[in-house]
Amino acid sequence: MRGQDYEDVRAYDLDPQDEQALLEAHSECTFIWSNTEGWPVGVIMSYVWADGRFWLTASAQRARIRAVRRDPRVCVAVTSTGSPLPRNKAITWKGTCTVHEDPATLQWFYPRLAAALYPNHPEGQATFVRFLDSPNRVVLEVEPTQRIGYDGAKMARATSEWAGKAR
Numbered sequence: 001m002r003g004q005d006y007e008d009v010r011a012y013d014l015d016p017q018d019e020q021a022l023l024e025a026h027s028e029c030t031f032i033w034s035n036t037e038g039w040p041v042g043v044i045m046s047y048v049w050a051d052g053r054f055w056l057t058a059s060a061q062r063a064r065i066r067a068v069r070r071d072p073r074v075c076v077a078v079t080s081t082g083s084p085l086p087r088n089k090a091i092t093w094k095g096t097c098t099v100h101e102d103p104a105t106l107q108w109f110y111p112r113l114a115a116a117l118y119p120n121h122p123e124g125q126a127t128f129v130r131f132l133d134s135p136n137r138v139v140l141e142v143e144p145t146q147r148i149g150y151d152g153a154k155m156a157r158a159t160s161e162w163a164g165k166a167r
Contacts, residue, residue, distance in 0.1 A: 011158070014149030019091050023049040026083040027116040031056060031140075032075040033067045033097075040075075041067075047076070048112045054095070054142040055109055061136055068097040068140065076142055088152025093144040100139040109139045
């Protein structure tokens, strides 16, 4: 890396242990797919990180479900903002999305998501599971294939060092 500018930011990659901590500490991501015209579209969704994959849910009536059935290439972006971790970390994964409708997957996923969103609140979890358990509900499984990580703390340290040398 040359230093003194931000042309090459590969050195600011998110370390694997920080990535794992981020994915486990947070429950919100941006889920991105392509519409029929090829435009990228994204929404904020809740997720569970389990078995090295992102797990999300929506009603099968949603446009994103039709889209991923047509083209399973998606993207998931997670930032540390809003999590208990420092605000300067992010990870983006390209991946392949599978739509699950089988009862076993649905019943496995609902309590996991409820626990992630309502930790230490069993009544809230139970209520949320009841609301999730609807006729058109599907679970999305995103298998990550390519990543882009970012650690702003690394960038801040490098910037501080450059600024100190420039004086």
